Amino acid sequence: MRKPDNSLRGRLVRRYTRLLTADRHTATDADLRRSALIIAPHQDDETLGCGGTILRKRAAGADVWVVFMTDGRQSHGHLMPATELAGLRRAEAVAACQVLGVAQERVFFLDYPDGSLGAHCPAATEQVAALLSKHNPAEVYLPYRAEPTADHQATHEIGRAALAQVGTARTVLEYPVWYWHHWPWVSLRQSDKRESWLVLRHTVQALAGVRLVRNFRYGVPVAGVREQKLAALQEHRTQMTPFLPDANWLTLHDVANGEFLDCLLQDYELFYRCEYRPQGH
Ligand SMILES: [Zn+2]
Numbered sequence: 001m002r003k004p005d006n007s008l009r010g011r012l013v014r015r016y017t018r019l020l021t022a023d024r025h026t027a028t029d030a031d032l033r034r035s036a037l038i039i040a041p042h043q044d045d046e047t048l049g050c051g052g053t054i055l056r057k058r059a060a061g062a063d064v065w066v067v068f069m070t071d072g073r074q075s076h077g078h079l080m081p082a083t084e085l086a087g088l089r090r091a092e093a094v095a096a097c098q099v100l101g102v103a104q105e106r107v108f109f110l111d112y113p114d115g116s117l118g119a120h121c122p123a124a125t126e127q128v129a130a131l132l133s134k135h136n137p138a139e140v141y142l143p144y145r146a147e148p149t150a151d152h153q154a155t156h157e158i159g160r161a162a163l164a165q166v167g168t169a170r171t172v173l174e175y176p177v178w179y180w181h182h183w184p185w186v187s188l189r190q191s192d193k194r195e196s197w198l199v200l201r202h203t204v205q206a207l208a209g210v211r212l213v214r215n216f217r218y219g220v221p222v223a224g225v226r227e228q229k230l231a232a233l234q235e236h237r238t239q240m241t242p243f244l245p246d247a248n249w250l251t252l253h254d255v256a257n258g259e260f261l262d263c264l265l266q267d268y269e270l271f272y273r274c275e276y277r278p279q280g281h
Helices: 008-021 045-059 082-100 117-135 150-166 193-205 207-215 223-234 252-263
Strands: 036-040 064-070 107-112 139-143 170-175 218-221 268-276
Touching (some): 008 268, 036 045, 036 117, 045 082, 045 139, 045 218, 045 223, 045 268, 064 117, 064 150, 082 107, 082 223, 139 150, 193 252
Parallel strands (some): 036 064, 036 139, 064 107, 139 170
Antiparallel strands (some): 218 268
């Protein structure tokens, strides 16, 4: 992270980083070899939240499948026709997964409309449950339960409902993406006033970082695969570059002036890990 400054924010980030990397459970070789289904709301969440972990698992020989819940049509829907953008994002996701070591036949698209996944929970649950039954992954990766965006919350709930429907014990790893968008990880004062308010709201919800330190007690070291993770992320060209020559085409680099992306490219990927056990067992 680029902040060796002595401000309160700089000092807190360093302190939190120490806490988040010491006294945690670190993935073992046996953990890395376990098969996994990654459930991602949008095309880029798989890499942002779990890209390094996927790379390490594939290097360890684990089976990994990725399922995308929505078609991603909203990210720049005001600048490009929805079907065109959805098509681009699907191709980008296939390319990113390829870089992560996941072949196209192991990547699934459920194509629910970006932004309103919550209106399709029963049907989406059936589809995720079918994937769980068919592939029987030992681990399931879901967005963190307190993610601040609606599709991420809906994905969490759908994943949980699918686990319950299938009823097999598995390890659940909840990953943060937009949850990082709070002080001190990003500055309170942003150039866009609306974003400043959003950061403030997220900061209150996240107890100024305390909740993250308390809950994310499992980490996968990913410094050794950082370049590959970044290469996978670059495949999401509509999200990483001004895809059209239009000043309104914002990218992940623009979120909190780059501070948000820094959070997702740290030396560890952190997870809230819990065991799912069917009731009565
Ligand atoms: Zn997302």
